[in-house]
Amino acid sequence: MSKKLKGELSLKINEDTGKMEEVIYGRPTPVRNLKRLMSSYFNKHRFVKASWSKSAKQMEVNEMVESYLQYVAQHKMRKYTKVRATNKTYEAIQGWNITLMIDHHLDDLGVKKFADKFMDILSGGEKLGYVVFEAHEGEFGRYLHIWVCDYEFTGKARVIKKRYERAAYRNKITKTFCKKDDPNAECIYKAGDVVKDKNGEDVEVSVLFGITKCVSLAHEPKFLYHRVRQCIIDTYASLQATQKPVWRFKRFHIWWSNHAKLNKIYADINRKQKIMEHTLMYYLEEQMVHDYRDDDFGTVGYASRTIDEVGFKLTKAGRELKDIYYQYYGAFKNYHFTDSDGTSLSLIDTRKGREALFENIQRLWNRFKLNIQQLVKRYDLKELTLSN
Numbered sequence: 001m002s003k004k005l006k007g008e009l010s011l012k013i014n015e016d017t018g019k020m021e022e023v024i025y026g027r028p029t030p031v032r033n034l035k036r037l038m039s040s041y042f043n044k045h046r047f048v049k050a051s052w053s054k055s056a057k058q059m060e061v062n063e064m065v066e067s068y069l070q071y072v073a074q075h076k077m078r079k080y081t082k083v084r085a086t087n088k089t090y091e092a093i094q095g096w097n098i099t100l101m102i103d104h105h106l107d108d109l110g111v112k113k114f115a116d117k118f119m120d121i122l123s124g125g126e127k128l129g130y131v132v133f134e135a136h137e138g139e140f141g142r143y144l145h146i147w148v149c150d151y152e153f154t155g156k157a158r159v160i161k162k163r164y165e166r167a168a169y170r171n172k173i174t175k176t177f178c179k180k181d182d183p184n185a186e187c188i189y190k191a192g193d194v195v196k197d198k199n200g201e202d203v204e205v206s207v208l209f210g211i212t213k214c215v216s217l218a219h220e221p222k223f224l225y226h227r228v229r230q231c232i233i234d235t236y237a238s239l240q241a242t243q244k245p246v247w248r249f250k251r252f253h254i255w256w257s258n259h260a261k262l263n264k265i266y267a268d269i270n271r272k273q274k275i276m277e278h279t280l281m282y283y284l285e286e287q288m289v290h291d292y293r294d295d296d297f298g299t300v301g302y303a304s305r306t307i308d309e310v311g312f313k314l315t316k317a318g319r320e321l322k323d324i325y326y327q328y329y330g331a332f333k334n335y336h337f338t339d340s341d342g343t344s345l346s347l348i349d350t351r352k353g354r355e356a357l358f359e360n361i362q363r364l365w366n367r368f369k370l371n372i373q374q375l376v377k378r379y380d381l382k383e384l385t386l387s388n
Contacts, residue, residue, distance in 0.1 A: 025101035026228040028221060031147065034094040038065055041133045041145060048132040048144070049112055051119070052153065061131055064208075068149060069094065071209050096217055098146045098228060115144055118235040121274055122227065124216045124267035126254045129153025150217050152210030152254075162195040162203040215254060215263045230387060237278055247280055247325050249273040249332045252348070261354050268358065269347060272365050273332065275386070279372060280325050282384055287318030317379040324371050328364075337364055 031037055041047075042058055050056035052064070072094065102114060115132045122128075129149040136142055169185040171178045178185050195203040219227070251273065252266035314322060331337035336346045345360040346352055352360075369386050376383050 026232050027099045028224040028228050029097045030093040031095050031097050032091045034065055045133040045135040048134050051130045095150045096148045100144045102142055102144055117238055118231055121231045121234050125251050125270040126214050126216050127152050150213050152214055164189050164191055164193050167191050215267045249329055262350055265357050268361055276368055284321055287315045
């Protein structure tokens with residue numbers, strides 16, 4: 001791959017060796033002109049899918065984009081006065097465009113699975129609306145361009161009051177609209193005022209977006225570069241396994257009605273859970289032996305079938321791995337855990353303060369890494385590098 005590519009280069013997992021070798025390209029960019037971006041992508045690239053509908057076409061995507069822009073303009077207005085070094089005023093972000101380089105061997109279904117799995121890992125449990133395009137650039141480059149809505153997109157309408165996008169003035173004498181600097185100008189309504197009907201009642205509209213910006217995207221571009229890098233690695237690792245045990249932790253649901261502090265904590269926990277699940281299943285798949293006696297001791301099930309339908313007997317290392325899983329399953333289910341020194345630590349009690357909770361989550365993650373390292377050393381397993 002050319003070293004002249006701008007953005008983050010990340011490792012890809014080799015299918016034969018299981019090692020992370022070649023580099024792939026991932027770059028998140030804030031969008032400033034969404035209409036122009038969508039028009040360009042529909043003209044130049046192949047439309048793959050929209051997250052909210054399996055049968056969505058260009059018309060449905062354009063309707064969603066128009067609804068999003070109208071919602072942001074009327075209800076999320078922000079006055080920018082800070083000027084860049086180029087003498088241009090800062091502009092509002094209209095979502096994010098994430099560009100990923102993908103493998104050529106992926107077919108149409110594989111491309112969709114890759115995009116969905118990547119977004120599932122990136123979201124941290126939030127309901128992100130996104131649109132995926134496929135592009136071929138250069139001699140060997142195959143890319144996915146994913147526009148991600150920065151407000152949670154649930155697809156369920158909620159009613160809010162309609163507001164004016166800009167102020168309006170009229171001449172006090174002629175009663176006609178005029179400019180702000182007219183000597184006889186008077187303000188009829190200001191930007192952000194609620195629109196009234198002819199009876200003086202507030203005008204209401206239905207929107208499909210959350211009130212606050214998505215926690216998983218509310219970061220500086222430099223931070224998102226590293227997040228995208230790790231999510232690409234986790235996506236390849238996740239899709240590599242053809243059959244997976246049903247070992248999942250209880251997710252912490254992110255809602256627009258939650259306190260922003262709590263949503264950030266939930267997103268961090270959900271990201272840690274996904275990495276833990278991948279790590280556990282990575283080692284577990286080597287410790288499973290088909291057990292046709294259908295005995296209940298030490299069994300797990302495949303994701304496509306229930307625990308009772310397909311049985312496996314676990315090795316000694318596998319049974320210890322299962323104990324580790326249930327230890328952390330209980331911590332996430334009960335929202336607290338006991339540290340190595342006997343101290344009970346909370347995961348979501350906001351009275352402790354955000355920094356204290358993030359520290360508790362990190363301590364739980366460090367203890368998990370230590371448990372896995374001890375297991376790997378005890379049974380001479382392949383070592384899997386875990387991030388901090």
